[in-house]
Amino acid sequence: MPRLPRAFFARDTLTVARALLGQRLVRVLADGTRLAGLITETEAYVGETDLACHARAGRTARTAVMYGPPGRAYVYFIYGSHWCLNVVTERPGFPAAVLIRALQPVEGVELLRRRRGGRPDHQLTNGPGKLTHALAVAEAFNTADLCARAAHLFIERNPDPPAAEISAGPRVGIDRVPEPWRGRPWNFRWRPPGPQRPPAGGV
């Protein structure tokens, strides 16, 4: 499958956040090993007026990448422990990005398990800090161009999920952000069809 081109990211951030669901995030290690997962959860962060967006503080050393061209990674450090991966969207000069919050592991799963301490498969990449740890994405990828030919981190085109499997809701972890920003349904989830399970119990 081809890689997503820069034009994919040079669009309205909500559109990009939805469209990324089902796409394949790929990390190529130095030895050529591919680690990959299908994107199952994203969030949109849109401009200086969005009080949940890091760009609310304006242009700083940290947020500068969001003011640059689309298709680059914005990787930041949080809670003294974790790295979070975003893709910059829209146009140069307008700070916005999509946070990748969860993946369904599809390639290199054995290594992902090792990197995540042997946790169950459904916990390998089901959080923004977990997936960066699993895919070995950290500070070195901040400002990296996901659309460059030689990129070791990029997103491949995959079939779009059925609309019925996509839902939107409030963004996670921003409880102290004032309305209307806190409640905006800018978190997007794809619930892939799971194995059929019988109903749990009685009437």
Next chain:
DNA sequence: AGCACGATTAACT
């Protein structure tokens, strides 16, 4: 220089 807090996670009751 000092301080409060965060787009989280894992461990614990």
Next chain:
DNA sequence: GTTAATCGTGCTC
């Protein structure tokens, strides 16, 4: 359900 860990960032003094 609750909470400690842990440090860069942005803001105040």
